[in-house]
Amino acid sequence: MRVEVHDIHKHYGPVRANDGITLTIEPGRIHGILGENGAGKTTLMKILAGYTRKTSGYLCMDQVPVDYRTPTEASQLGIGMLYQDPLDFPFLSVLENFMIGQAVGLANQKKYYRKKFDSLAADFDFALRPNVQVNRLTIGERQQLEILRLLSLGIQVLILDEPTTGITNVQKDYLFSALKKMTSEGKSIILVSHKLKDVEAVCNQLTVLRRGKVTGEMKAPFDTDILLEMMFGQTPIPFNRCLQESGRTILELDNVSAPGGRSGLSDCNIRIRQGEVVGLAGLEGSGQDVFLRIAAGLLRPAGGSVMLKDKRMNAKDYHCFKHSGVFFQPSSRLEEGLISGCSVTEHFALQSDHKKFVTKWSDATSDAKKKMTEFRIIGRPDSLAESLSGGNQQRLLLSFLPRNPLLLLLENPTRGLDMESSSWVWQHLHKYCSDNTTIVFSSSDLDEIIMAADRVLVFFNGKMIKDTRTCETSSYELGLAIAGKR
Amino acid sequence: MNEIDFTILFASVIAGAAPIVLAALGETITEKAGIINLSLDGSILISAMTAFAVSFETHSLVLGFLAAAAVGAIVAAIVAVFSVYLGQSQVAVGFVLTLTARDLAYFIGNPYSRLQGLQIHPMPISFLKNIPFFGKIFFTHNLPVYFSLILIFVCWWYIYRTPLGLNLRSVGENPRAAYARGINPQKLQIIYAVCGGLMIGLGGATFSLCTKPGWGRPQGAEGTGWIALALVIFGGWHPIKAATGAYFFSFLQVMGIYFQSWLPTVPAQVFQVAPFPLMIFTLLLIYISQKESVLNWAEDKDRIKSILAMFSGRIPTALGKPYQPE
Ligand SMILES: Nc1ncnc2c1ncn2[C@@H]1O[C@H](COP(=O)(O)OP(=O)(O)OP(=O)(O)O)[C@@H](O)[C@H]1O
Numbered sequence: 001m002r003v004e005v006h007d008i009h010k011h012y013g014p015v016r017a018n019d020g021i022t023l024t025i026e027p028g029r030i031h032g033i034l035g036e037n038g039a040g041k042t043t044l045m046k047i048l049a050g051y052t053r054k055t056s057g058y059l060c061m062d063q064v065p066v067d068y069r070t071p072t073e074a075s076q077l078g079i080g081m082l083y084q085d086p087l088d089f090p091f092l093s094v095l096e097n098f099m100i101g102q103a104v105g106l107a108n109q110k111k112y113y114r115k116k117f118d119s120l121a122a123d124f125d126f127a128l129r130p131n132v133q134v135n136r137l138t139i140g141e142r143q144q145l146e147i148l149r150l151l152s153l154g155i156q157v158l159i160l161d162e163p164t165t166g167i168t169n170v171q172k173d174y175l176f177s178a179l180k181k182m183t184s185e186g187k188s189i190i191l192v193s194h195k196l197k198d199v200e201a202v203c204n205q206l207t208v209l210r211r212g213k214v215t216g217e218m219k220a221p222f223d224t225d226i227l228l229e230m231m232f233g234q235t236p237i238p239f240n241r242c243l244q245e246s247g248r249t250i251l252e253l254d255n256v257s258a259p260g261g262r263s264g265l266s267d268c269n270i271r272i273r274q275g276e277v278v279g280l281a282g283l284e285g286s287g288q289d290v291f292l293r294i295a296a297g298l299l300r301p302a303g304g305s306v307m308l309k310d311k312r313m314n315a316k317d318y319h320c321f322k323h324s325g326v327f328f329q330p331s332s333r334l335e336e337g338l339i340s341g342c343s344v345t346e347h348f349a350l351q352s353d354h355k356k357f358v359t360k361w362s363d364a365t366s367d368a369k370k371k372m373t374e375f376r377i378i379g380r381p382d383s384l385a386e387s388l389s390g391g392n393q394q395r396l397l398l399s400f401l402p403r404n405p406l407l408l409l410l411e412n413p414t415r416g417l418d419m420e421s422s423s424w425v426w427q428h429l430h431k432y433c434s435d436n437t438t439i440v441f442s443s444s445d446l447d448e449i450i451m452a453a454d455r456v457l458v459f460f461n462g463k464m465i466k467d468t469r470t471c472e473t474s475s476y477e478l479g480l481a482i483a484g485k486r
Numbered sequence: 487m488n489e490i491d492f493t494i495l496f497a498s499v500i501a502g503a504a505p506i507v508l509a510a511l512g513e514t515i516t517e518k519a520g521i522i523n524l525s526l527d528g529s530i531l532i533s534a535m536t537a538f539a540v541s542f543e544t545h546s547l548v549l550g551f552l553a554a555a556a557v558g559a560i561v562a563a564i565v566a567v568f569s570v571y572l573g574q575s576q577v578a579v580g581f582v583l584t585l586t587a588r589d590l591a592y593f594i595g596n597p598y599s600r601l602q603g604l605q606i607h608p609m610p611i612s613f614l615k616n617i618p619f620f621g622k623i624f625f626t627h628n629l630p631v632y633f634s635l636i637l638i639f640v641c642w643w644y645i646y647r648t649p650l651g652l653n654l655r656s657v658g659e660n661p662r663a664a665y666a667r668g669i670n671p672q673k674l675q676i677i678y679a680v681c682g683g684l685m686i687g688l689g690g691a692t693f694s695l696c697t698k699p700g701w702g703r704p705q706g707a708e709g710t711g712w713i714a715l716a717l718v719i720f721g722g723w724h725p726i727k728a729a730t731g732a733y734f735f736s737f738l739q740v741m742g743i744y745f746q747s748w749l750p751t752v753p754a755q756v757f758q759v760a761p762f763p764l765m766i767f768t769l770l771l772i773y774i775s776q777k778e779s780v781l782n783w784a785e786d787k788d789r790i791k792s793i794l795a796m797f798s799g800r801i802p803t804a805l806g807k808p809y810q811p812e
Pocket residue numbers: 012015016017035036037038039040041042043044084194378379387388389390391392416
């Protein structure tokens with residue numbers, strides 16, 4: 001189906017999220033939408049999917065003007081969307097998630113949908129078990145589930161908003177081959193991303209958005225430099241880091257084992273020095289999450305010893321770690337890090353150093369404005385946390401980091417950030433290290449680890465199986481280790 | 487000390503629990519859809535009064551039950567509409583309604599105090615009541631009691647076995663996601679709050695027309711609404727577990743009556759009031775049993791572990807957070 005978008009505007013108060021966007025999606029193609037954080041990509045896609053109403057403009061499908069107001073009407077027309085933050089039911093089973101919105105009436109139809117689900121999953125080679133609760137799946141598996149569900153609704157145009165953030169390379173390959181299979185069946189795919197590499201790998205055609213407007217279009221093969229300029233107005237400078245080992249050991253784990261996560265952690269021996277940046281690689285939930293939580297004092301190890309600056313910390317709690325200068329930032333933004341329903345100013349006021357009984361809101365607002373310029377958060381002090389674009393939520397989280405921590409533990413710190421923003425974030429973080437702060441972070445992006453870290457630890461199935469300096473390895477070698485082939 | 491006739495004991499437990507079962511089921515359905523109807527206690531009283539007054543005036547038990555159900559539905563609809571469409575706090579509205587409904591019930595019901603009204607009669611099921619032991623326990627009751635027994639399983643089946651029940655749960659779990667899948671969360675929340683209200687109203691009518699026949703101040707139903715609310719929580723939002731809790735509470739009440747006859751020197755009030763603190767104590771035990779340290783301790787004790795697992799339950803994720811469309 002050929003989808004035409006004509007002069008779409010979407011205004012949120014004074015914010016022009018979309019400011020006159022016109023583009024055409026051809027059938028049987030993968031159409032990429034590129035753009036920096038806050039460019040208006042998600043907004044445009046939500047309009048296409050019927051989730052948000054447009055302020056003005058019109059849509060055509062196969063040359064017929066269409067107007068729809070709800071996701072249901074959109075899916076009846078054949079448009080379905082995979083949202084940036086998974087929009088599913090974590091505490092229901094895979095099969096139930098698959099059925100909601102499809103099954104109707106009183107008759108128990110689990111068997112019928114079970115069959116349908118199994119055959120679709122087999123078609124795409126997705127290994128999903130129907131009776132597992134969705135909160136036990138990885139982000140990649142939740143995407144797979146959602147894709148199957150949309151396909152079984154008979155979707156002709158599939159929109160994917162940032163599908164490659166938070167999934168592993170293996171899952172990315174599965175995803176891309178699924179997408180190619182769908183286009184070969186004549187379906188159109190819209191792939192939204194700020195990762196040039198992913199978009200270049202699969203798309204036939206690209207549209208670049210910037211500040212709510214179309215700044216360029218291109219057909220494959222793509223010229224990366226021109227694309228970067230369309231996205232950011234200039235080409236961002238790549239950065240690199242690999243320092244000599246120095247500093248004394250500040251965190252020491254000896255034979256630590258712990259349950260938790262998908263695989264737990266077993267017999268882990270890790271030493272981390274002062275001033276170091278250490279990247280943790282591995283499939284999601286291979287032990288790096290457990291390691292970070294042990295180092296933060298959120299999980300107690302079942303065996304072994306944890307030493308922080310020569311002090312045994314085994315039975316200590318989170319506050320004790322925090323007191324010693326350890327700071328942990330989890331990856332799920334809206335679930336653990338930010339408070340939905342609170343404005344940016346309120347977030348800063350909550351985190352403020354001088355706690356008084358009465359908050360002076362005028363001061364808080366001007367503080368918030370200052371921080372927002374410092375961290376380049378696009379929005380207004382009274383914007384609610386959930387109304388910020390994905391990338392800006394992440395910047396807001398980063399702005400809460402303390403001034404002089406001993407150890408920063410960051411889970412996917414640049415998840416959802418575009419290239420320019422993430423290089424900005426790392427510049428900011430590396431400044432901490434010159435003040436002798438240590439940073440340990442996990443990331444699903446190997447290139448990021450190689451660029452930003454001095455040393456990388458690879459986790460596989462609950463064990464740390466590789467420990468190497470980033471200048472002595474390559475993403476190919478790390479990729480093998482992640483898959484367990486040392 | 488007299489001998490206990492267990493068939494009579496259990497039969498009275500089942501009969502006495504009927505109104506609480508109805509109320510707890512109604513509240514379970516409501517909360518599964520994400521709405522807290524805190525007006526339960528007042529709602530039960532005002533529907534009990536309505537049932538008694540209407541049946542007294544019209545000489546029709548059926549009309550009494552219908553009127554009570556309608557009153558329960560109206561109170562629930564007020565809570566739901568205020569929350570879903572006007573964005574008001576469910577807890578605040580529910581709490582105010584509880585007090586208002588109670589006072590209103592006493593005020594309007596005053597002329598009907600201590601009158602001899604209609605009362606529903608037992609309807610033993612002839613071919614089933616002769617089953618040894620169980621026949622007497624289950625099949626010698628009146629219609630509302632049978633209804634309450636059947637409703638437990640109907641609720642369970644509806645919530646967990648039908649696509650409509652799946653939609654109901656989806657709204658209580660993540661209304662935004664439900665909306666993206668073509669479900670109208672606001673409509674469903676209103677519908678299920680009203681359905682729950684109907685059941686709560688029937689529960690109230692069951693009080694004044696069969697469990698504790700008559701109307702007065704106090705009627706005898708006071709406080710049970712709060713117990714039903716607690717049962718929903720400690721029943722882990724599962725209809726069968728919530729109902730089981732109701733039977734336990736009723737058991738405590740029936741035992742109170744036995745103890746009264748065994749220990750005539752102790753003031754009767756003690757045994758009337760005792761079930762409430764005992765129930766709260768039991769719920770506290772259930773709460774403690776779900777603590778992480780207790781669960782870890784039970785990790786290798788299979789029997790205890792499976793018992794503890796029965797008390798586990800999970801709150802509907804979006805409970806009490808009204809959905810605001812974008
Ligand atoms: N519900 C809303 N209320 C107010 N402003 C909003 C809302 N949704 C989006 N915006 C604003 O619209 C702009 C575009 O946001 P959008 O989410 O479309 O960006 P994006 O291109 O998807 O960015 P990212 O890569 O960070 O996800 C942002 O400045 C954002 O703050």
